[in-house]
Amino acid sequence: MANLLLGVSASAACFKAAALASSLHGKGHQVQVVLTPSAAKLATPLQFSCLTGRSALVSEFDGQGVDPSGMDHISLAREADLLLMAPATANLIGQLAQGLAPNLLTTLALAWESDKPRLFAPAMNPAMWAQPAVQRNLNTLQQDGWQLLAPAEGHTACGEDGHGRLQEVPDLVSAVEAALAAGGKA
Secondary structure, three states: OOEEEEEEOOOOOHHHHHHHHHHHHHOOOEEEEEEOOOHHHHOOHHHHHHHHOOOOEOOOOOOOOOOOOOOHHHHHHHHOOEEEEEEEOHHHHHHHHHOOOOOHHHHHHHHOOOOOOEEEEEOOOHHHHHOHHHHHHHHHHHHOOOEEOOOEEEEOOOOOEEEEEOOOHHHHHHHHHHHHHHOOOO
8 A cells, every 4th residue: 555645734624634544544555644733733643643553743853753864854755655735724735835844744745756646635714715816826736736636615614605625535535546546556
């Protein structure tokens, strides 16, 4: 099976990321979860560690990393077969589109080799999703080779309806497996 990186940013949809990590692990994949510092305030790294059997990471500098030399962003990017950002907030999408790297997750995204699959599954308020700046950033990421797993339409955590819901876990798992199969890693 494949080595997967699951990047989790701060969204009310973090609970789906936990279910996603569990489902991917249950299918035999090695799942390494990396959370943004803000995401770690919504869902604990321990929760993801329990679901995947691997320590979930937040910082490259907290002594919990995978590379004793302190180069987790490089080690993680090299050993994984696929990178999935789910949920991907407007903030994370903007950082990725602009090449900004304020944390371990965005730094490893910059170190990711462009010939390996990179997917992102947005989750945000429908008005945020519709913003021209967010749409520009989405287009930039797609032009850069990221595969968009577009949000679903429906009721969002903020109580509004529209596009912005993170896709359901089975749909995300199917997208991951399709991307792996396309790359010969399934």
